[in-house]
Amino acid sequence: MKGKNAFESGRRGQIGEMKGINAFEFGRRSRMGEMKGINALESGLRGQIGGMKGKNAFEFGRRGQIGGMKGINAFESGRRGQIGGMKGKNALEFGRRGQIGGMKGINAFEFGRHG
Incomplete structure (x- = not known):
């Protein structure tokens, strides 16, 4: 694990490699292969x-x-x-109770909700 200000990293979780700044509660009850990010809050x-x-x-x-x-x-x-794979900016509530294969978009709101 490499990072700055990592708080409660890997709490009840298994993490392979993590790089980041201000990583808060990474991998809480989760399994992660590799994670890189800035200001990631409650990821996974x-x-x-x-x-x-x-x-x-x-x-x-x-x-x-x-x-x-x-x-x-x-x-x-x-x-x-x-x-499966999602790329976007300002994506809010993607795939909530839904299954999405590949999605790309900007300002996509509530995609795949209940379906």
């Missing part, structure tokens, strides 16, 4: 993440399974959903 809370790269990632993969995710200001992505 009860979720499984393969490789995640992002800035200001908030509550990524909460109770969801994410393969590869790249984005800026993605909020509550993959909450209770399964996402």
